[in-house]
Amino acid sequence: MATKDIVLDHVSIRFGNYTAVDNAHLVIKGGEFFSFLGPSGCGKTTLLRCISGFNDPTEGRVLIGTQDMKGIGPNKRPTALIFQNLALFPLMSVAENIAFPLEVRGVGRKDRRKRADELLDMIALPGVGDKKVHELSGGQRQRVAIARALAVEPDILLLDEPLSALDLKLRHHMRTELRAIQQRVGLTFIYITHDQGEALTMSDRVAVMNKGVIEQVDHPETIYNRPKTSFVASFVGESNAISGKVATQSGKLVEVETPLGRLKGIAAGGRTYKTGDECYMFIRPEQLVLAENHENAITAQWIKEEFEGNARHMFLEAGDVQLRLSKVNSGQSQETPSGGTVPLGFAAEQAMVLPHGELAGA
Amino acid sequence: MNRGTGGGFIAIGFSLLFFTFLFGPLIIMVITAFNSSSFPRITPWECFTTDWFGVLFGNDRLMTGLLNSLVIAIGVVAIAVPIGLAGALALSELGPKLRATLYTVLITPILIPGVVLGISTIVFWGALGRSVGADYGTFFYNGMFLTLAGQVTFISAYAMLVFLARLQRFDPLLTEAALDLGATPGQAFRKILLPFLGPAIGSAAFLTFLASFENYNTTVFTILSGNTFTTALASKVRHGTDPSLSALAVIIIGITLIGAIVHEAYARRQAAIRSGTAQRSRIYGNPVLKTLVHPLTVFAILAGAAGFAAWQGSQYDSNACEAQILEEKRAIQQQLLEEQRKRMQEQRQQQTAPTTAPETPGQASPSPFGGAFKPGTLSPGSDAEPSGDAPKSNSPFGGAFKPGALGPSGEPAQETPKNGSGFGSAFKPGSLKPE
Numbered sequence: 001m002a003t004k005d006i007v008l009d010h011v012s013i014r015f016g017n018y019t020a021v022d023n024a025h026l027v028i029k030g031g032e033f034f035s036f037l038g039p040s041g042c043g044k045t046t047l048l049r050c051i052s053g054f055n056d057p058t059e060g061r062v063l064i065g066t067q068d069m070k071g072i073g074p075n076k077r078p079t080a081l082i083f084q085n086l087a088l089f090p091l092m093s094v095a096e097n098i099a100f101p102l103e104v105r106g107v108g109r110k111d112r113r114k115r116a117d118e119l120l121d122m123i124a125l126p127g128v129g130d131k132k133v134h135e136l137s138g139g140q141r142q143r144v145a146i147a148r149a150l151a152v153e154p155d156i157l158l159l160d161e162p163l164s165a166l167d168l169k170l171r172h173h174m175r176t177e178l179r180a181i182q183q184r185v186g187l188t189f190i191y192i193t194h195d196q197g198e199a200l201t202m203s204d205r206v207a208v209m210n211k212g213v214i215e216q217v218d219h220p221e222t223i224y225n226r227p228k229t230s231f232v233a234s235f236v237g238e239s240n241a242i243s244g245k246v247a248t249q250s251g252k253l254v255e256v257e258t259p260l261g262r263l264k265g266i267a268a269g270g271r272t273y274k275t276g277d278e279c280y281m282f283i284r285p286e287q288l289v290l291a292e293n294h295e296n297a298i299t300a301q302w303i304k305e306e307f308e309g310n311a312r313h314m315f316l317e318a319g320d321v322q323l324r325l326s327k328v329n330s331g332q333s334q335e336t337p338s339g340g341t342v343p344l345g346f347a348a349e350q351a352m353v354l355p356h357g358e359l360a361g362a
Numbered sequence: 363m364n365r366g367t368g369g370g371f372i373a374i375g376f377s378l379l380f381f382t383f384l385f386g387p388l389i390i391m392v393i394t395a396f397n398s399s400s401f402p403r404i405t406p407w408e409c410f411t412t413d414w415f416g417v418l419f420g421n422d423r424l425m426t427g428l429l430n431s432l433v434i435a436i437g438v439v440a441i442a443v444p445i446g447l448a449g450a451l452a453l454s455e456l457g458p459k460l461r462a463t464l465y466t467v468l469i470t471p472i473l474i475p476g477v478v479l480g481i482s483t484i485v486f487w488g489a490l491g492r493s494v495g496a497d498y499g500t501f502f503y504n505g506m507f508l509t510l511a512g513q514v515t516f517i518s519a520y521a522m523l524v525f526l527a528r529l530q531r532f533d534p535l536l537t538e539a540a541l542d543l544g545a546t547p548g549q550a551f552r553k554i555l556l557p558f559l560g561p562a563i564g565s566a567a568f569l570t571f572l573a574s575f576e577n578y579n580t581t582v583f584t585i586l587s588g589n590t591f592t593t594a595l596a597s598k599v600r601h602g603t604d605p606s607l608s609a610l611a612v613i614i615i616g617i618t619l620i621g622a623i624v625h626e627a628y629a630r631r632q633a634a635i636r637s638g639t640a641q642r643s644r645i646y647g648n649p650v651l652k653t654l655v656h657p658l659t660v661f662a663i664l665a666g667a668a669g670f671a672a673w674q675g676s677q678y679d680s681n682a683c684e685a686q687i688l689e690e691k692r693a694i695q696q697q698l699l700e701e702q703r704k705r706m707q708e709q710r711q712q713q714t715a716p717t718t719a720p721e722t723p724g725q726a727s728p729s730p731f732g733g734a735f736k737p738g739t740l741s742p743g744s745d746a747e748p749s750g751d752a753p754k755s756n757s758p759f760g761g762a763f764k765p766g767a768l769g770p771s772g773e774p775a776q777e778t779p780k781n782g783s784g785f786g787s788a789f790k791p792g793s794l795k796p797e
Contacts, residue, residue, distance in 0.1 A: 052542055074542045087539035091557050104545040104553070152544060 038209035080149035095129030235360035265351030278356035294345020395608035427594030446521025471516035476579025483512035
């Protein structure tokens with residue numbers, strides 16, 4: 001049972017003038033399934049390569065357990081990295097791939113084969129040891145890559161978007177599989193992804209990154225329900241963002257002057273605002289309802305509707321603000337508007353008021 | 363093939379012509395290797411012989427050259443392949459700007475004419491040798507060493523191109539993965555990159571070997587007073603050729619054919635294995651046929667056949683036939699000689715009797731063509747010559763232009779050693795005389 005914590009002690013990584021990772025400071029606990037979530041180019045892969053030893057931090061330290069990893073090469077660290085394209089060795093058989101870490105450590109041929117077969121049993125692929133890598137399916141290769149990484153029992157398994165090349169069904173299946181393997185072997189998994197679904201379903205904790213900065217580290221539910229920044233609120237899950245200025249605040253309740261009128265929301269994280277502070281109000285599409293005379297009432301123009309099986313999405317426009325309303329498909333045909341103006345509303349507790357900041361995808 | 367896609371007689375005829383053009387010279391060369399005629403030719407066919415192979419192997423200059431070529435080629439492979447690999451690896455690690463520059467530098471030797479490389483190699487090493495005070499016995503003035511050095515300069519660039527092409531398809535993440543899994547950089551290189559480059563190493567070695575073996579332009583300078591196979595061959599051709607070169611061609615064609623067939627067997631086997639249809643295929647599914655078409659079996663069979671042919675050839679003795687041919691030739695000569703003698707006797711008898719020479723030698727025709735165009739020259743009976751002239755004829759054309767040669771009874775005599783005139787007796791006063 002690996003119990004070594006990974007400490008990122010004020011880690012910054014720069015390439016010339018470009019800052020890939022800016023002052024990352026956090027502790028990943030031993031045995032945890034930890035995800036870094038962020039759009040591409042946010043520095044999450046750089047941070048992962050730094051933990052595995054392919055780049056050194058420009059500033060700060062990386063500690064595994066109590067040991068500073070400075071100057072220790074990737075081949076001497078107790079980490080194993082699973083690459084985005086898996087990087088299985090095409091000229092070797094499956095068993096040779098899995099046994100490669102043992103081979104370079106001088107383990108004998110028979111012992112290697114025995115261990116490879118054990119690992120193949122563990123990933124539920126017995127008997128494929130003599131096949132070539134290209135004879136396996138995408139999901140099987142995925143599992144072989146994991147088995148290879150686990151062959152020498154590392155303390156930490158690092159995964160760099162390993163599911164992004166798989167099709168949707170398999171991706172969903174592998175989420176469960178990965179989580180199950182992690183719980184079975186009890187290792188620390190550090191998982192990199194831009195797919196919030198993967199991060200939220202599998203992780204014990206998630207760090208959301210943007211432009212090299214870690215914006216929030218929390219449990220998936222907290223990340224989704226109580227984002228700390230505008231970026232997290234807009235990146236994780238869908239959100240309607242309405243910009244405005246704080247009018248008054250009484251306790252948690254904040255009144256915001258917006259182009260759609262004066263709206264009430266909750267100050268996220270118990271923050272206190274001054275009158276006139278620029279802010280965003282975030283409302284999840286599923287919290288927006290078709291109703292008249294609500295405590296927060298908006299009138300919007302109907303644009304279009306999309307049907308996505310389990311849900312129905314309505315796209316609306318109020319002034320310059322694009323709004324989106326989602327309704328769970330209950331299976332009964334519902335009376336929905338199909339044009340003209342639509343009255344909308346949302347509860348004040350469901351609206352998060354966050355300081356003005358960068359939005360994802362904006 | 364149908365008319366719509368350009369079939370028909372024209373296409374077939376063209377194909378025939380095309381293949382004749384391609385293979386005609388080779389086929390003729392192979393045939394001449396077995397003709398006992400001392401000049402490489404097919405007609406007249408004299409005797410089937412394998413002696414030219416013996417002549418070939420008996421040629422010391424060629425055989426020493428061959429040995430030198432092999433030693434140099436092996437040396438070039440041993441040096442140029444690692445250098446090419448190092449160059450390719452360096453190129454693949456560099457940034458785009460530096461990469462373009464280094465690429466140009468490394469590729470330049472290929473673009474420079476071999477003659478220039480050859481001369482500059484001698485000059486460079488000679489100057490270096492003089493500057494360290496080395497004498498002529500040292501390697502600075504050794505043809506083998508200079509050839510090796512000169513060839514490596516540009517052949518390693520060939521090897522580098524082969525490696526570059528292969529490296530472009532290498533995923534550098536594989537090396538990182540190996541490092542991450544605990545391999546040292548050396549292990550990652552040996553166990554991941556080298557096996558991936560395996561096919562390229564093979565083709566680079568083959569290419570550099572051939573490039574070295576067949577090189578002439580550079581080698582002819584750098585080998586100095588020595589000989590490689592190509593320089594020996596070139597000087598041999600310059601001094602006149604004989605069918606032993608055809609014999610060499612037969613050997614080279616044979617080796618090439620065996621190599622090509624074995625490679626094809628290998629390639630087909632690999633394709634069948636890779637496609638996974640090997641089990642179901644009629645050939646590869648059958649244990650006997652499978653063994654039979656295995657590249658090693660194919661090689662063993664072909665090499666065995668070639669060896670057997672060589673052994674048979676070495677046992678074959680064409681002396682009897684050649685002696686017979688020689689005998690026939692001698693007989694023909696003898697016969698011609700006889701006829702000549704007879705004819706001369708007849709002439710002497712004819713001329714001693716009448717002595718009717720209307721034109722004295724002093725009154726020779728002023729025409730620069732002599733009497734060659736005079737009406738009587740070609741007349742059947744114009745072989746009336748003043749006696750005593752014929753013995754002095756020294757013509758390189760023998761008596762071919764003798765008036766009598768064109769007469770119905772006149773066989774051109776091959777030996778007329780005593781004829782002195784360049785034009786035979788065509789200009790002799792007597793030949794103008796109408797009978």
